[in-house]
Amino acid sequence: MSEPGASLSAGESGPAGGGVRVQFEALALPHLARLYRLAVRLTGKAADAEDLVHETYMKGLHAFGTLRDPERIRPWLSRILARLVLDRRREHGREVAVGDLAELDRFFLYDRILDEDPFPYSDRLHEDFLEHFETDDVREALRALPDVYRVPLVLLYTEELTYAELADVLGCPVGTVMSRLHRGRKLLERGLWEFARRRGLIRTWKP
Amino acid sequence: MTRLTCDEAMRQFFAYLDRALSGDALEEIEAHLEECLNCCDRLAFSRHLDGVVKTRLADPEMPADLEERIRKRLGTMVMPAPHPAGPPTADQVVDGGSRACGELLITIKSTLDSMHPGEVLKLVSRDPGAKVDLPVWCQMTRHTLLWSDDATYYIRRRES
Numbered sequence: 350m351s352e353p354g355a356s357l358s359a360g361e362s363g364p365a366g367g368g369v370r371v372q373f374e375a376l377a378l379p380h381l382a383r384l385y386r387l388a389v390r391l392t393g394k395a396a397d398a399e400d401l402v403h404e405t406y407m408k409g410l411h412a413f414g415t416l417r418d419p420e421r422i423r424p425w426l427s428r429i430l431a432r433l434v435l436d437r438r439r440e441h442g443r444e445v446a447v448g449d450l451a452e453l454d455r456f457f458l459y460d461r462i463l464d465e466d467p468f469p470y471s472d473r474l475h476e477d478f479l480e481h482f483e484t485d486d487v488r489e490a491l492r493a494l495p496d497v498y499r500v501p502l503v504l505l506y507t508e509e510l511t512y513a514e515l516a517d518v519l520g521c522p523v524g525t526v527m528s529r530l531h532r533g534r535k536l537l538e539r540g541l542w543e544f545a546r547r548r549g550l551i552r553t554w555k556p
Numbered sequence: 557m558t559r560l561t562c563d564e565a566m567r568q569f570f571a572y573l574d575r576a577l578s579g580d581a582l583e584e585i586e587a588h589l590e591e592c593l594n595c596c597d598r599l600a601f602s603r604h605l606d607g608v609v610k611t612r613l614a615d616p617e618m619p620a621d622l623e624e625r626i627r628k629r630l631g632t633m634v635m636p637a638p639h640p641a642g643p644p645t646a647d648q649v650v651d652g653g654s655r656a657c658g659e660l661l662i663t664i665k666s667t668l669d670s671m672h673p674g675e676v677l678k679l680v681s682r683d684p685g686a687k688v689d690l691p692v693w694c695q696m697t698r699h700t701l702l703w704s705d706d707a708t709y710y711i712r713r714r715e716s
Contacts, residue, residue: 370630381626382618389616399622406626410633411691429688436657457566459601475601479608487612505574506610512576520684523576531570534602537609 373413377406380423384430390503391434393492405430427508428518431500435519450532458538467545481548482541490540498533501526560588565595573602634695643703644710646678647671657685661693664711668699671713676702679709 384405388398408429416425459475468477482490491499501515512530516523557580560568565588571577572585589596650667652660660681668677679690690709694701700712 370633374627374630378623378626381623385618385622386614386616389614393614395616398616399619402622403626403629406630407633408688408692410630411695412688415687432685454563454567457598458605459598476604479605482608482612484612487609488614491609491613503613506606506613512571512574527571527576530574531567534570534606538605 369413370410373410376419376422377409377426380426383423384426387427387503387507388430390507391431391500393488401430401433404433408433424508424510424514424518427504428520431504431518432520434500435496453532453535453539456535456539456542458542461542478545481545486544487541490537490544493540494533494536498529498536501529502533502537505530557584557587560584562588562592562595565589565592566598569599569602573599573606643678643705643708644676644712646710647675649678650680652679652681652683652686654682656683657689660686661689665697668711668713673713673715675713677711677713679711680707681709682707 381402385398385402388401388405389395392398392401405426409426412429416422462475462478466474468474471477491503494502501519504510504515504518510518512523512526515526515530519526565585568577568581568585572582577585589599648667648671650663652663655663660683664677664679671677681690686709687704690704690711691701694711698714700714702710702712704710
């Protein structure tokens with residue numbers, strides 16, 4: 350059997366099962382911690398994340414012959430994982446209803462904070478507003494986003510991918526990546542605002 | 557170069573923040589930011605908010621034995637044996653076209669159900685997902701994937 354990573358033409362006429370597995374493990378398992386972190390961020394639950402990582406590695410081993418560039422195994426695994434999340438919720442490839450899009454486009458959290466002025470004596474109004482959110486509040490707001498928006502956003506924040514790389518991972522055009530990241534952030538802004546309102550941080554509500 | 561209104565600029569805002577703009581689009585938004593203080597402030601806020609969200613993402617401790625459990629699980633997987641000699645002979649042929657996975661699997665399942673144990677189904681599918689999904693599906697359903705290339709799969713029906 351060849352050294353791990355020496356030959357990846359394992360697809361049709363590659364070495365027997367055990368050898369492929371050794372190669373795959375040597376290349377793929379060093380990325381486990383990062384994949385696990387991504388899985389937790391995408392699912393929000395440790396148990397779901399474990400299942401997801403297990404399934405990602407099983408699919409990865411089966412499809413190992415289709416990996417062209419061993420250097421790119423991490424984005425390749427991230428892609429399998431992200432697809433599993435999207436496919437599981439059956440939202441993949443289509444937009445979900447998020448209410449009035451024109452209204453959403455006009456929502457600027459920055460402007461809202463300025464209009465409401467929740468801290469009249471502060472000269473760093475916006476920072477003060479954001480500091481009111483606990484770690485769990487932000488995670489909750491992110492979790493509330495539909496998968497089609499949350500998955501690209503979490504991938505962007507976690508893996509620091511370019512739009513072209515995201516398009517590849519998500520299997521959609523760059524324009525779609527752009528609009529989903531835009532809309533996802535808008536939804537997050539609105540989510541945070543509504544959260545603050547429920548908390549009583551903002552007393553009035555101007556629609 | 558087009559002069560952008562605030563609304564038009566804002567539509568490109570996050571792409572600008574993510575350094576995903578180039579050429580005219582980039583020049584236009586930079587020109588707008590040079591003369592619009594309000595948008596500059598909005599942009600600074602968006603950048604700040606991004607940072608807040610990023611630092612508050614979960615940073616979980618991985619279970620110490622996860623790697624070991626994955627190794628074990630991978631160890632139990634049956635790898636499809638390589639068939640350099642070429643495809644086997646098929647008893648039935650299904651052309652899945654570019655049907656996506658869920659629909660495709662339903663078609664395959666009903667065809668295999670109608671076949672005799674040990675018979676071979678030839679499937680043609682250009683769905684890229686099939687490459688990953690079919691082997692796992694075969695393993696789960698105890699059918700055997702005998703041979704595959706870019707768009708063709710030979711599946712032997714399970715015995716019972």
